[in-house]
Amino acid sequence: MSSYDAQDTASEQEETVALKGHFYGVYLLASQSLDPRYRGKCYVGFTVNPKRRIRQHNLGYDFGGARKTSSKGPWLMIMIVHGFPNNTVALQFEWAWQQPSLSTRLKMFPELKRKLPRETFFDYNFRILGYMLDVSPWNRLPLSVRWLEADYERPFNMPFPNHMEIVSGKVSISASQRMRSYDAVAPPLVAWASECHLCMQQIVHPERSRLGCTNPMCRLTCHMMCLANYLLGDEPGHYIPVGGECPLCENRLSWAALLQRKRLLMGVPEERQDHDEDRIDDVGVHCNIEEAPEFCD
Numbered sequence: 001m002s003s004y005d006a007q008d009t010a011s012e013q014e015e016t017v018a019l020k021g022h023f024y025g026v027y028l029l030a031s032q033s034l035d036p037r038y039r040g041k042c043y044v045g046f047t048v049n050p051k052r053r054i055r056q057h058n059l060g061y062d063f064g065g066a067r068k069t070s071s072k073g074p075w076l077m078i079m080i081v082h083g084f085p086n087n088t089v090a091l092q093f094e095w096a097w098q099q100p101s102l103s104t105r106l107k108m109f110p111e112l113k114r115k116l117p118r119e120t121f122f123d124y125n126f127r128i129l130g131y132m133l134d135v136s137p138w139n140r141l142p143l144s145v146r147w148l149e150a151d152y153e154r155p156f157n158m159p160f161p162n163h164m165e166i167v168s169g170k171v172s173i174s175a176s177q178r179m180r181s182y183d184a185v186a187p188p189l190v191a192w193a194s195e196c197h198l199c200m201q202q203i204v205h206p207e208r209s210r211l212g213c214t215n216p217m218c219r220l221t222c223h224m225m226c227l228a229n230y231l232l233g234d235e236p237g238h239y240i241p242v243g244g245e246c247p248l249c250e251n252r253l254s255w256a257a258l259l260q261r262k263r264l265l266m267g268v269p270e271e272r273q274d275h276d277e278d279r280i281d282d283v284g285v286h287c288n289i290e291e292a293p294e295f296c297d
Helices: 009-013 052-057 087-098 120-132 224-231 255-267 270-281
Strands: 016-018 025-030 042-047 075-082 142-145 165-168 171-173 243-245 252-254
Touching: 025 052, 025 087, 025 120, 042 052, 042 087, 042 120, 052 075, 052 171, 087 120, 224 243, 224 255, 252 255
Parallel strands: 016 171, 142 165
Antiparallel strands: 025 042, 025 075, 075 142, 243 252
16 A cells, blocks of 8 residues: 555645645656566656556556556555656656666666666666766756655665755645645745846846746846856856855855746646646657756746
8 A cells, every 4th residue: 555545634744745736756666566577566657746646556557557557556656756847857857767778867877777686676776766866967956855655765875965855755736736825925026127137138038038036135137047157157067056146135046946936926837737747658758858958947
């Protein structure tokens, strides 16, 4: 039985609530089947709703599960990696985790091509994940590695980036794209300038390219690329900032918080999220999806 199937009130209160339309996760399943052909086998997938997804896998393909997991369970969702800026980046991560020998960023590690003798399928997938979190560009993302099953928890053998976090516990998705009024405060009105404070040029498409400071008193207005390049000033060779100081108020900035604030101000169509998950699940991806320029929102 998955930890998501527990119905007791106490465990429900321990759930982390994520905002619908703003959660992208890549998860690892392990089969608990009594059939020795399937027991211990693993499956990597993408989801915008972990609780719903594990139920679909355990119900089978006719109920939205994947062909590769149908009739081979029951399945446990052991862990999920989340904090991706958008679904494309999460799908890139999913594909590389599934195909380390084909991934542009992982095929340089021959030790990931196959499972070691006596290594379990879970240990093999966990070893791949450790390498991924230490490789650019994923090591620049503010990801969270969330353990969902305590019995499987273990430390990483690879260096773990300081700006990432390892957490435990379930995560649920809010019923509405907007958080309930008693859970969150509505974002304040923002006074934007018409020009970028860094390049001094007009911001032509503000809905897509404009970013500001997370300090509500600061009026910073920048092109997304201008602010990214500014924050990367001391880190040549990278194109995803981790954070830095606001050029106007010197407030400490997190790139992840900037993108999250932008999405909340813009809003994201909920329908697209479910459609994307259903469309890409169980589809063989043979193109080099990692080359898509989607690592910034």
